[in-house]
Amino acid sequence: MPLVLVPTPIGNLQDITLRALEVLKGCDVVACEDTRRTLKLLNHYGIKKPLMSLHEHNEVMRLGRMREMLSEGLLVALVSDAGTPGISDPGEIVVRMAIDEGFPVDVLPGPSAAITALVMSGLGTRRFTFEGFLEGRRSFKEARLRALKDREETLVFYASPHQA
Structure with a gap:
């Protein structure tokens, strides 16, 4: 799956699923609302991945780069600061673009x-x-x-x- 929406803990960093950790460990890049918050989560689990900011102020501008990465077959994990991306958080626009252009999209279950x-x-x-x-x-x-x-x-x- 080139684009995977990965819910992140709302409070306690231990409230993350094993599957979410598996995707974060195996992805090529993590697109995230706030790189500092995501880095804290990744560091907690010893995961080192390139981060790309994707938040409400730059989501539209990032569509081209997201399209490029998905076209290259990169596995992109999309996370928000807490909870499920796309639910009152960035992600909705990227998901729409991915679906419209035929890229596979997966959404992991998790916190909301x-x-x-x-x-x-x-x-x-x-x-x-x-x-x-x-x-x-x-x-x-x-x-x-x-x-x-x-x-x-x-x-x-x-x-x-x-x-x-």
């Missing part, structure tokens, strides 16, 4: 902050909607919340610690 929070909340888990981060100005956020207020299923939102 939304699922962890949902189960831990004690709220209903049979039906839920993941809304991610509410985008835009306060008025847009309030309008979205008003549109959702009568929903019966559990709603899951992400909230940035940097925003009030």
